[in-house]
Amino acid sequence: MITGIIVDEHTSPVAVERLWKASIGDMRNLMPKLLPQLVSSIVILEGDGGAGTIMQHNLNNAVKEFAFVKDRIEVIDHENHIFKYSVIEGGLVGLKLSSFTAEITFSSTREGGCLAKVKIEYESLEDGSLLSEGDVISIKEGNLAMIEAVEEYLLADPNAYV
Structure with a gap:
């Protein structure tokens, strides 16, 4: 196995609190509504939405390799806008990866918007690949x-998630 890291970031004109509330706080309801071509539903299998919660993201036929991703919330810090989760089943785990953990952080920008940073750490199933x-x-x-x-x-909708 070999460990890899993927990093990415996106600057948004939307304020950090609104983007956090919508994308992290209400992802279960919002993602199937906004991306029905990809996500059919997100179901809580265990927990209350906090750390330790296990959710299953059911995907539509647009994703050919797998039908769902099951993850566990490791950290959800509403004050500091840090969200960390591990994929425990589905997705690329079992196909190409033995583990997949992502951390998403939101921070305010001077312009009143938000900087979203994503850091993904994974271990491949194949040696050296x-x-x-x-x-x-x-x-x-x-x-x-x-x-x-x-x-x-x-x-x-400027009145949503205010």
Whole structure:
């Protein structure tokens, strides 16, 4: 096994509190609504939404390799806007990876918007082989699509998640 790291960031004109509340605080309801072509539902299997909660993200046919991703919330810090989760089943875990952990942090920008940073750490199943460039691009594009969908929704409705 070999360990890899993927980092990405996105600057949004939406204030940190609104982006956090919508994308992290209400992801279970909002993602299937905003991205129905990808996410059919997000179900809490165990827990109350805090650390230790296990959720299953059920995906639509647009994702060919897998039908769901099951993750466990490791950290959800509403005050400091830090969200960390581990994929425990589904997704690339079991196909190409033995582990996948992501940390997302939001911070305010001087302009009144938000900087979202994503750091993903993973271990590959195969010795000496990191994820392909195509897989890394796909992961980054998926994260960006989610943030941009929420951002677009919030910009269109300035009264949502205030």
